[in-house]
Amino acid sequence: xxxxxxxxxxxxxxxxxxxxxxxxxxxxxxxxxxxxxxxxxxxxxxxxxxxxxxxxxxxxxxxxxxxxxxxxxxxxxxxxxxxxxxxxxxxxxxxxxxxxxxxxxxxxxxxxxxxxxxxxxxxxxxxxxxxxxxxxxxxxxxxxxxxxxxxxxxxxxxxxxxxxxxxxxxxxxxxxxxxxxxxxxxxxxxxxxxxxxxxxxxxxxxxxxxxxxxxxxxxxxxxxxxxxxxxxxxxxxxxxxxxxxxxxxxxxxxxxxxxxxxxxxxxxxxxxxxxxxxxxxxxxxxxxxxxxxxxxxxxxxxxxxxxxxxxxxxxxxxxxxxxxxxxxxxxxxxxxxxxxxxxxxxxxxxx
Amino acid sequence: xxxxxxxxxxxxxxxxxxxxxxxxxxxxxxxxxxxxxxxxxxxxxxxxxxxxxxxxxxxxxxxxxxxxxxxxxxxxxxxxxxxxxxxxxxxxxxxxxxxxxxxxxxxxxxxxxxxxxxxxxxxxxxxxxxxxxxxxxxxxxxxxxxxxxxxxxxxxxxxxxxxxxxxxxxxxxxxxxxxxxxxxxxxxxxxxxxxxxxxxxxxxxxxxxxxxxxxxxxxxxxxxxxxxxxxxxxxxxxxxxxxxxxxxxxxxxxxxxxxxxxxxxxxxxxxxxxxxxxxxxxxxxxxxxxxxxxxxxxxxxxxxxxxxxxxxxxxxxxxxxxxxxxxxxxxxxxxxxxxxxxxxxxxxxxxxxxxxxxxxxxxxxxxxxxxxxxxxxxxxxxxxxxxxxxxxxxxxxxxxxxxxxxxxxxxxxxxxxxxxxxxxxxxxxxxxxxxxxxxxxxxxxxxxxxxxxxxxxxxxxxxxxxxxx
Ligand code: SF4
Numbered sequence: 001x002x003x004x005x006x007x008x009x010x011x012x013x014x015x016x017x018x019x020x021x022x023x024x025x026x027x028x029x030x031x032x033x034x035x036x037x038x039x040x041x042x043x044x045x046x047x048x049x050x051x052x053x054x055x056x057x058x059x060x061x062x063x064x065x066x067x068x069x070x071x072x073x074x075x076x077x078x079x080x081x082x083x084x085x086x087x088x089x090x091x092x093x094x095x096x097x098x099x100x101x102x103x104x105x106x107x108x109x110x111x112x113x114x115x116x117x118x119x120x121x122x123x124x125x126x127x128x129x130x131x132x133x134x135x136x137x138x139x140x141x142x143x144x145x146x147x148x149x150x151x152x153x154x155x156x157x158x159x160x161x162x163x164x165x166x167x168x169x170x171x172x173x174x175x176x177x178x179x180x181x182x183x184x185x186x187x188x189x190x191x192x193x194x195x196x197x198x199x200x201x202x203x204x205x206x207x208x209x210x211x212x213x214x215x216x217x218x219x220x221x222x223x224x225x226x227x228x229x230x231x232x233x234x235x236x237x238x239x240x241x242x243x244x245x246x247x248x249x250x251x252x253x254x255x256x257x258x259x260x261x262x263x264x265x266x267x268x269x270x271x272x273x274x275x276x277x278x279x280x281x282x283x284x285x286x287x288x289x290x291x292x293x294x295x296x297x298x299x300x301x302x303x304x305x306x307x308x309x310x311x312x313x314x315x316x317x318x319x320x321x322x323x324x325x326x327x328x329x330x331x332x333x334x335x336x337x338x339x340x341x342x343x344x345x346x347x348x349x350x351x
Numbered sequence: 352x353x354x355x356x357x358x359x360x361x362x363x364x365x366x367x368x369x370x371x372x373x374x375x376x377x378x379x380x381x382x383x384x385x386x387x388x389x390x391x392x393x394x395x396x397x398x399x400x401x402x403x404x405x406x407x408x409x410x411x412x413x414x415x416x417x418x419x420x421x422x423x424x425x426x427x428x429x430x431x432x433x434x435x436x437x438x439x440x441x442x443x444x445x446x447x448x449x450x451x452x453x454x455x456x457x458x459x460x461x462x463x464x465x466x467x468x469x470x471x472x473x474x475x476x477x478x479x480x481x482x483x484x485x486x487x488x489x490x491x492x493x494x495x496x497x498x499x500x501x502x503x504x505x506x507x508x509x510x511x512x513x514x515x516x517x518x519x520x521x522x523x524x525x526x527x528x529x530x531x532x533x534x535x536x537x538x539x540x541x542x543x544x545x546x547x548x549x550x551x552x553x554x555x556x557x558x559x560x561x562x563x564x565x566x567x568x569x570x571x572x573x574x575x576x577x578x579x580x581x582x583x584x585x586x587x588x589x590x591x592x593x594x595x596x597x598x599x600x601x602x603x604x605x606x607x608x609x610x611x612x613x614x615x616x617x618x619x620x621x622x623x624x625x626x627x628x629x630x631x632x633x634x635x636x637x638x639x640x641x642x643x644x645x646x647x648x649x650x651x652x653x654x655x656x657x658x659x660x661x662x663x664x665x666x667x668x669x670x671x672x673x674x675x676x677x678x679x680x681x682x683x684x685x686x687x688x689x690x691x692x693x694x695x696x697x698x699x700x701x702x703x704x705x706x707x708x709x710x711x712x713x714x715x716x717x718x719x720x721x722x723x724x725x726x727x728x729x730x731x732x733x734x735x736x737x738x739x740x741x742x743x744x745x746x747x748x749x750x751x752x753x754x755x756x757x758x759x760x761x762x763x764x765x766x767x768x769x770x771x772x773x774x775x776x777x778x779x780x781x782x783x784x785x786x787x788x789x790x791x792x793x794x795x796x797x798x799x800x801x802x803x804x805x806x807x808x809x810x811x812x813x814x815x816x817x818x819x820x
Contacts, residue, residue, distance in 0.1 A: 064437020262699030
């Protein structure tokens with residue numbers, strides 16, 4: 001069945017089909033509709049919804065629920081996610097799965113409630129203290145707001161690691177046709193590690209403390225190996241790349257704008273194509289290189305080049321691949337026209 | 352006064368997680384050992400070890416999981432109450448214990464603890480009050496006594512500067528929800544016996560699913576007080592008790608606990624409803640892409656006008672997106688939305704260059720008039736006191752939407768009039784039945800309005816036929 005649905009609502013729908021047990025959250029524009037949706041739907045399904053007193057409480061409630069092996073989630077936006085970073089680090093340290101949704105707004109600080117992508121580094125590089133990563137998925141449509149929410153839960157439990165949906169105010173507000181999932185996901189078995197208050201899990205322990213320095217190093221090494229093992233989960237999408245001379249790349253809303261720009265450029269006779277990462281952690285390094293090496297690359301984003309820096313970092317250096325940036329910040333959506341201008345200039349100036 | 356500590360059966364016999372020793376991490380004369388023995392005993396006596404999850408704090412008691420033979424979760428500093436909330440909310444009917452020190456619970460974690468108490472969360476909160484931050488080397492806590500020297504109050508705590516000792520029991524006793532609140536001491540055998548009763552009661556309340564229980568323990572910290580065990584015990588009784596009087600402040604354990612109002616349960620299928628169309632969008636390169644912008648004041652129905660167009664497109668198997676305006680415009684009372692309809696997956700859901708621009712007020716007209724795409728159409732309400740100057744390549748239509756809506760008895764339906772106008776001009780690019788069906792659907796909660804709006808739609812079409820060649 002299809003429903004004409006807002007991105008924020010699609011996240012809640014996805015969570016329900018994923019089998020999410022509990023929602024803890026604190027309202028913030030432009031993510032509040034997720035809390036509102038959960039408040040309405042969760043209790044009717046016998047699931048738990050609680051509005052926490054603050055974001056710090058929400059994330060620690062998630063920590064508690066995840067300790068019990070439950071599928072738990074929260075959603076917030078920039079400033080709220082900042083407050084949650086300590087808890088996310090603890091969860092990564094204690095290897096707890098949970099879902100955190102970030103409907104990005106413009107920052108830094110209070111900023112405004114317009115769409116931005118300025119939280120890229122915070123989401124992808126860790127954000128809290130210590131050597132860790134969250135799994136980060138970046139939807140670009142209402143359908144993906146739902147589908148990637150389900151995928152994020154799946155990966156979080158597969159790797160026992162917090163996962164994040166990184167979207168922005170536009171994706172939260174846009175309404176598109178959503179095809180509902182066929183069926184609900186199966187519950188993961190967590191009895192080997194979770195603490196469920198029963199005989200079977202009585203000896204299990206959830207903790208991130210390693211006072212012994214060597215053990216702490218081992219724990220870190222194990223986490224790094226785990227992150228490396230996630231590479232096979234990397235996801236990306238391409239559009240019209242076969243004969244492309246110019247690759248425009250962006251994630252989330254920027255990728256949508258870039259896709260429109262690619263269509264327009266093709267009409268103008270420019271061989272343009274699109275590369276869109278769907279998972280930002282793990283980063284789709286191999287695909288990115290396959291698509292981009294030796295081409296002209298234009299990065300479109302709504303932040304100060306944070307994603308561009310990762311493109312540069314992950315590109316193999318032996319082959320010359322010129323990379324340029326077109327961006328908007330401050331809550332202003334990047335326009336197709338912005339991308340077109342930058343693309344035309346790049347085609348002219350870069351040989 | 353030496354207190355012999357025989358291990359309680361709720362505690363591990365040997366501490367395997369701590370290199371298999373039989374000794375704890377606590378200093379001689381510390382209250383933690385006694386308090387944890389009391390908890391371990393009570394757990395074993397009540398037979399709840401297989402139902403219990405214990406949340407350890409940060410600080411000297413960070414390693415409770417070395418000792419307690421039950422499910423263990425180590426929480427972040429100050430967050431034991433929030434973590435315990437998460438556990439008790441997702442694992443029903445379990446016994447949850449949150450154990451915190453006074454610095455942890457009274458300072459950084461106070462709001463979490465206070466709010467959990469106020470909600471009447473189902474866990475036992477045990478707070479060990481030794482009047483300072485112990486593990487970090489004896490800094491001031493909210494509970495530090497007036498005049499007491501700590502490493503961060505080297506001249507003694509000056510209440511004019513750092514405030515008064517925080518009375519957690521008394522603060523919590525102002526709240527409605529807690530079932531049980533008591534302050535006890537572990538300074539001597541008589542007091543320990545009272546503490547034991549309090550621990551047991553708090554856990555019975557959990558066993559019986561009654562709600563929040565809080566026990567504050569006055570407890571010696573010989574190491575940071577730089578006193579021997581006996582002097583420390585005397586300090587608890589002679590100095591701390593003066594500021595923190597012992598006693599039970601609340602006991603409603605005999606009353607039935609609060610019960611949540613039942614909510615009618617549904618299946619996910621029922622919740623998702625049966626409305627919604629089964630058609631997948633069908634790729635149609637010939638259709639191209641149509642971009643609409645609808646603008647006006649909030650309340651004029653510009654957002655719903657866009658929605659009707661978008662729903663109609665979806666029902667017709669088109670790819671479509673609808674995006675309300677975001678940012679500063681939202682506050683000034685202006686509202687707008689973008690609709691992109693396409694024969695292939697929609698790229699940018701924003702419309703910077705509309706093919707069709709509908710303006711229901713003057714600010715919108717002034718703001719967007721220059722953005723209409725080449726060969727595009729601008730439709731604005733004829734009642735606006737302006738003559739818009741559009742480029743030569745834009746078709747401009749002054750349409751009396753508000754008048755038509757008013758004349759047909761639904762002044763609020765100017766948006767429907769615009770819809771009729773667009774449909775009559777062939778600007779939507781969809782079969783008219785789809786448009787009318789989507790219009791009717793949008794009033795599914797107010798069926799009385801369906802016919803009235805259809806009338807406005809027809810009147811708008813009629814106006815177009817007789818006024819536009
Ligand atoms: S420092 Fe104080 S509170 Fe900590 S274990 Fe030693 S005596 Fe107990």
